[in-house]
Amino acid sequence: MTGATDAGLDVVDLTVRYGGQVAVDRLGLSAPLGRLTGLIGPNGAGKTSTFNACSGLLRPSSGRIVLLGEDVTRKGAAARARRGLGRTFQRMELFTSMTVAENVALAREARQAGSNPLRQQVATPRQWAAVQAATAEALEVCGITGLADRVVGALSTGQRRLVELARVYAGDFRMLLLDEPSSGLDKAESERFGTILRTLVSDRGIGILLVEHDMELVMTVCDELYVLDFGALIFHGTPAETKASPVVRAAYLGSEAVMEAAGLAERGVG
Amino acid sequence: MRELVPFVVIGLASGSLYGLAGLGLALTYRTSGIFNFAHGAIAAAAAYLFFTLHVSMHWWWPAAAVVSVGVFGPLAGLVMERLARSLVAARTATIIVATVGLLLFIQGFLYWHYGSAQRSFPEFLPTAAAFRITGVTVTWAQVINVTVGVGSFLGLYVFLRRTRVGVAMRAVVAAPDLLALTGARPARVRIASWIVGCTFASLTGILIAPTLTLNAALLSALVVQAFGAVAIGLFTSLPLTYLGGVVIGVVASVATKYLSARHGLSGIPGVVPFLVLITMMMVTPGRKLPRGAGRFEGARESGRRPPRPVLIGAPLVAGAFLLAVPHLVGTRLPVYSTALIFVIIFLSLSLLTRVSGQISLAHAAFAGVGAATFSHFTLDSGYPWLVGLVATGVVTGLVGVILALPAIRLSGLYLALATYGFGLLMETVVFQSWLLFGSQVNGVSARRPELGPIHAGSATDYYYVILAVVSATCVALVLLRRARLGRFLRGMADSPTALITTGLGLSITRVIVFAASAFFAGVAGALFISQVGQVSPVTFTSYSSLLYLGALTVAGAFSGFVTSAFLAAGLLVVFPAYLSGVTVEVQSMLFGGTAVLAALVSDGAVDWKTLAARLGARLDRAIARTDVRRRRSPVAARNVAAAAAGAER
Structure with a gap:
């Protein structure tokens, strides 16, 4: 590992093509550890494609993905996860037939097991203890300890x-x-969500790259914003700068309401 | 080169028909998203219908052809469209099970109604020489086959480009929702494509039957050639599909010339389409294969668990019953021994399909490998019985690893196709090699164990040996399901993506589950050959694999992991022993039909309650109508009709 200590995720010159269609065009961005970086843009701007390329579910046409100072462009999705990259999905990928506790535990277990055939079958007692502790903590932090034994398939979108x-x-x-973690949440849930995200970043020092349509949430929680349109980066700056940018406004033309809401939010929050 | 010409001519004639079948399959798959495993069975049904009309009822052949193609084809298409429509939102695995169930049903019906004997199918087309190429006679029948193939392809091509419905059909493939917005009705387009697809299948059926002799299995396997053709067309391109059929026909025919005389390789020409299919699947990047209908989720296991007394009590009661079986059933004991062996087969299949959401249409092949390997280990190498049993499991487990290779790259439909191909390859080529069953018709044999107080001659003693292995398997698999691996497997069924993005090496998990499943199936095969003494390769065909899946689906609709295995074994083995009428054909129909229903119900595509309510309302209306006719009283009629409408509400 080289790179600075706060090097989280660096996207260098990323291009993603679907057939002849360019979904992401020579995108460069960096989301450092200990900060909340937002990635916004109108529908079809290439946000999810960028995410998929970062997490290794999609092979980029060109460009590099650097995770914690290490070039992971040629690594698979699971290898990137084991190196410390986690993600959520716009269309949630949950184990719907399992309980909440099992869902939460499985992520830690998957990281522990990796590609080791023996460890995939049974956990060591120490691993199991770590899983239990991590699960309890995660449930606590996210405020869903009460749901631990419920089957995920029966939960509401917000709970999921x-x-x-x-x-x-x-x-x-x-x-x-x-990836759009607050879509389907009501206002109270959404605010709570923002608080949890801030806690994650400040207490545990992790880095977050956030794709979000809820401008109010984005403007409140993010330290920095990248704005995409038609796969290309059109703006990069703080939430305040972004709001003021005419370029961004133009890109959102037709989604003016969204910016209006953001403006209101600014006044509302102070 | 010259001696190849006759084979090329035969290959072109049959290949053109494969292409025709492939066109029908590709068209329906692309427009509806439902890949029809019963495509060949529809062709078989058409051929049998033609046989009945033309041979048994002495109809003039063109009339028989018009009915079996022009009437039966569209009717089958309508039925298929109805079925497909109910399945669109189901899980991929459910869709596969449903069409496999349909295949079992049709094939079972044909066997049951016409008997399993092969009949010669009349060559109704003129077989007189049309012309000669380099001294090789080309018959009119062959010319007609090629002409029909090419003509249908061109006709379809023009239809898709030039007619309104055809253009709409292509639009359905691209974006059904968008098409619906323009006012065209996707449903009508799908009906049209199913009608065309099933008519093509029927046409292929009656044209190809004269060269194959009339046999339901052979004709249903026609779908195999169609699979290969469709794979060459990458499940998308119609011209390539047709060409693919022709290529497969020619290659298979030419291969016959070179390989039919070679011992051990004679089965290869028959599996050319599947070699093609598997190769295409293994080399084509996954993203180039179109996604069919259905959600990419695996088996659904409810999170509900029975209460604790049931969890402990039920195994105790069942265990006591199983221990007492030798004293209860008298001469039927072998039936129960075999049934217990099948419990292991079903448990291992359930581990793949139900727990981890994979699909395997080659499970009988594992049992076959187990049986043959066990015979070699104990009789040829002289291993002790128990050592042989474990060694057999290990060897079969390694075969399972081979099958896991496609599973790593493919999922859903494409995995099902690859495993089906694997099963056919095993059945027709590998089983015949000296490694497994050899070329003897009787197959291979094995003895029962002689362990301390256990006597090889006693059926009762061996029953308890089997029971011990079954219990061990149950315990092992239940523990496995509870352990970390079990959670990963269930997670895999729900969302493989989530597991990968949290760091799990999913390829390894897939290899483990296929190896474990094959291990137990191999052990079952070994127990089976010990039980019956001698096993030939025809015991474990790819058709058996489909039957197992059907039985497990039926049983699984009502019960949990362990219970469903016992229930399926009961349905498959014990049930027919008590009802003399329940032959394999009837079972095939029962399982097939029920599997289709179970598939429809399990995903909520059809809900029993609404179904019952609708049927009830319809019945009421029917009764009302007969009442009306009988009484001819308009007032009473109105009352009854109103009552019926009320009932419907």
């Missing part, structure tokens, strides 16, 4: 979002990619 967050928390990842 929290389960997914608890899962990446328990996984002990250094860097998190959160």
